[in-house]
Amino acid sequence: MNGQTIHLESKSTVERAGKWLECFLRTRLFELNQQELCVGLIGLSCASRALGSCPATTDFSATVGSLIGALLGKWTSYQDESRHGFIDDPVTRLLSAVFAAPDNTETAAYRHAVQEQWHALEEQVTLASAHHRVLTCRLLAALLDESPELPDLSLLSGFVPMSSFSHYLADAASIQETLEVLTTLTAHGRLLPELTQPEVDFVQKTLPFWTFYYIKERDLDSVCPLARTLKYLHLEALSEYGEAIRYILRQAREDGSFCTQDMSCKCQSYLLPESIDVDREMRLPLTVASIWTLLECLHSSESPFHHPFGVLIDD
């Protein structure tokens, strides 16, 4: 598949995924918690951005408005719970605001509200979160504030967690941490990070292998951040990057949602009908992760991180 074909396929896949997501969110709006609403908002915002000037049938603004209404309503009604939720996962909250379009009254109000939440809770987030995550939050907040100054990302130097055998032995949590650090170091692909030679060697050897490994393991949840990180590091020439994109596109289901290992889910739901809400627990996060990845990898000019700030990479 050549670049143009895959770009077109991605658009139609994102369109169908956006429609599934919109339908899911409208139907389940009042059941979802704040975290899930934020994830849903990220998904719809990414879909809108990726589709750009597509027909009005893909205008998700009404559902985005409902999501924002629900989020702001919960923020007012359940302040303690909301504060704890923000402190537990500030990155998702900030991302939901960064991805929301700034040129619409409702989304602008939401972005403003999240900015205020961040400024009110920054100190507590700093105490509760890992160092690299705090810097990630500061980066996202700077983008929300449209601040010309970025946090000092060089504080992350030496933070790529490498042990001699992490290539083979790193668990899912350490891989996630590595990808988060690299994502922040590149400011989501806008900066050329100053990596040490061992870090460069590690990245060039290990990221492609992890991508190969998780594609082979049919683990969409892990392939998405790996594909994004390869893109942020400008490693698109690697065969594993192309395979990751093709793998993600292949996981789109007929109804538009993204899922993986459906047979296992089906079997489990037959055996234990109460055990898993597949749409909510699997399709929602996987669909959003896939849409976000396709936006960043194939429609990056529409990404909020595309707008230049700081030191730029020559395109």
Add this chain to the structure above:
Amino acid sequence: MINANKMTAGETQEIISASREAELRALQWLTDRLDYFNPFRAPDAQTLNKTIKPLAELALTCEVANDSAAADRLPIYRNFARFIWDEVFSVEAFRENLLERASGGYAFSIYASLRKCGFEHLAYRQKLQELIDNRYALGYEQLPFVKLNLLHNLKTAGFTWTKPSFKQVYATSQLASHPDLYHVTVLDAYAITHVLFFLTDFGRVEADCLSDADRSYLRRALPRLTEYYIRRRDWDLSAEFLVCLKSAGLEDLSVYRDAWLLLLASQNEDGSFTGPDRLNQADGDPVTAKGAETSAAGEKWNSFGKNYHTTLVALLALMVALPPT
């Protein structure tokens, strides 16, 4: 990206000295469990089928050791071969059973391995010759890697045959079609390792039927698959791929050094190497397995079923795939 990273002299030395200790401990583990390889001493009546494969694999390990084991360890392998000959193969009923199931290949493999270790049974050999002459053995429908195993056995045992050749069978194997690595399953991976085992006599001879394209594919595929199975903590396939890396002359890659260090580190305190759950071959029957769980003997048998193959493969790697000193 495949990293070439030649092993340093210090790393080579570390692996060589650790491997010596590892081999002795693995051999002790096997010595303590030799009875589990004996179909006549297994704990229940159904175990003939369960023990014949381990027995053939132990015999194969002895066959390889005959040419490749270090001089001070060779007597241990010879004792194993002597055990197989005296306790099992010399029993007429066992030989008859092998011949009745000649299509399974063990009739040839156990004989070929024992013959390589210096044992001969001319009447049995004559019966195998008949199976070759009447075209039954070579005409039997088999997967290509199984057929290559048979050809390897025939060659080892000094039989002659006209066709098929190694090259003809290799051309029909999955490896010859250079499968997409993302689709390679565990069974495919075993097919790949076994094709290379039999084409190269476990890395000890050059495979003359591999083309440049095959070698280029192997240079890309073997490191990736080795890394993959190490990450899955599948020491059985990791050890098999280690032998394949050596067979394909890929010892200059960092994965070869890493695989050695991690394989050696994975050895259990009792000397065995843990096999993946799918290899719990002694535990195939859920009814007997349930009963076995209740007794210490049953647990020991299950643990043997799970670990014996990986322990034998690790020994194979220790004999044929160590870095040159």
